[in-house]
Amino acid sequence: MSEILNTLMQDARVWQGQHHTRTSRPTESTGYQVLDNQLGGAGWPRGALSECLLDEPGIGELHLLLPLMQRLSQAEKTVFWLNPPHIPYAPALAREGVNLDQVILINTEDDGDFLWTLENCLRSPVTGLVMAWPGKLATRDIRRLQLAAEAGSNVCVLFRERRHAEQNSPAALRLDLTAGSQQALKVNVLKRRGSWPGQYCSVAMGHRADLAFREAPRVVQGPWADKAG
């Protein structure tokens, strides 16, 4: 038995995990230590696609990208918002220290324009981060975007619905985002290039509404209760 195994190993027909050398790819820190640890100490991959899968807005998905947005916009890199579902609120962004001169909002009318715009943004050296909310994307399109992302060296995050988790995707990083308890954001790594998926962590996001300092949420007696009662 062991002879057969030895032969196999000598022939190099079996790939051995222990010899796996970690390839270092350019990354950008997420700004959250907990998440960085789960991502192998790296962060958002540069020059590759990332996907965030979530169903509802308002669970802290933008705050996940906010440290990166702050850092890039202050380094004079442009941040593109492509077809966002709601209005990125300028006073909130300004308050968080994002340089609004570097934020550009783009709305496209059809899928062809969307892909063309995204590709052009990805290939440009001025782009730091592209956040895109695609409508429908075929795997072929994602492949095309992945190639464009490789041509540049910026971070591209696609926000998609969670039902796409089943669909396979060439994106380098896929995160499944759900709301956790205490206003935290539960991040489930579905795919990570060069490593195993399945890491799981919960990122505290209470600070997005100034709630971090409270041990337990102080419940304000809302007028709603009066009305309901």
Next chain:
Amino acid sequence: MLWLYLHFPHLLLDHIRRSHENQSALAVVEGSGQKVIQACPEACAQGVHAGMRLKTAISLVPELGMVRADHQQEARILESQACWLYRYAAHIVLVPPDGLLAEVGSLQRLYGGLAAVWQTVEQGLEERQLNAWIAIGHTPLSARLIARTGKGECTADKGHILRTLGQMSLLAAEFDDKTCTRLQRIGLNTLDDVFSLPAGELARRLSPETLAYVQKIQGNRADPQTPWQPPHTFRQQADFVQEIEQSQGLLFPLQRILSELEEDLCWRQQDTDSLLLVLRHRHQEPTRIRVRTSGPEHRAEAFLNLIRLRFEQHPLRAPVISLVLSVKRFLGREAASGQDLLGETQDLSEAWHTLISRLQARLGEHSLRQLSPQADHRPERAWSASEVQRKKHICLSSPNPLPRRPLWLLKGPQPLAEAPTMWFSGPERISGGWWDGQRVHRDYYIAELSTGQLAWVFRDVRDGWFVHGWFG
């Protein structure tokens, strides 16, 4: 003073021929459409010549392209020739319909001799695929007469010029018919004969005007010329004999016009950020296309790429008979900054302009927006979107910190469907807008919904509950 005269024997023909990729037989027909005035070499080779009746010409060459002569158009074309000649000579006079006069005596030292001036002008003509007969004379009229007979020589010798003039027949010297006949009756046949007459006799026997004309040719009488001033705009036109149906066909003439624009901008040391392209159709209103770049630009290639993108997005509405490209807005050129001596730091400003211009050309200028906060208490008015501009200044953080706001604002408040599970802060009362009729009177709360979303909800005066934003 020395004058250089350019006589364009078939300017209209040259103008039209250079906008065409394939050279086919072409003729310019007089206004009434009866006679051929000018014929291109291809047409001449097939037997068409100037002065021929149009019917004869068509039966000789059935596929003959025809252009009707138009004085206004000719004047415009002549002026555009003056534009480029102005780069070489300062004092230019337009001699409609087909001549340009330039003072070159003062340029000899600059160019290093008359031959160099001559060569420069010839080169300019060649670059623009124009045919012209050049001549030099010591007076404006002598230069003109010699140029029109095609005997121009590069010489500043007055005696030689006068000898050339002397051999000219009276008809070539452009005396009017009546004077011509009278001179011939006296027995004079060449200009030399007229020159040798005493001035007093000439005035008495013929007319003082004839004397003045002769003296102006000889240079014994002042012949002041008003210098032409170039316009502060750029305008180039291309006319087509056959209508162009595909936008692809417009790119060829555009390429030439844009490279002239580039040359013009380089010469002015200026840039531009907006071009106006007007496409004329036979039966429809002209199409006006405004091409904007997001920053100063002068390269023909960059403009052509933007125009190509526009053509891809908007196909032609109708076949095009002529196109005009004009630039009215000029910007001072900035020295490339942010690049050190060794070129190690990359200047991204240009890449930024290229990207934004490309996106704007395809998506339209209104699809790209920049956000900024506004000083208003009402949340829907506390932000604004404007067209993208490269700003140099750095926004200073405002001294009083902005209140906590959600990162997502809904396009309009949405009714709250369910009771929130948790309330965090509030109420924050926002009341205002009584001054412009957009009254807002609301109490805002931060609440968590059962789905885990953090919402910015409010109750208005009518006791309705709405979601206005998400803490994304």
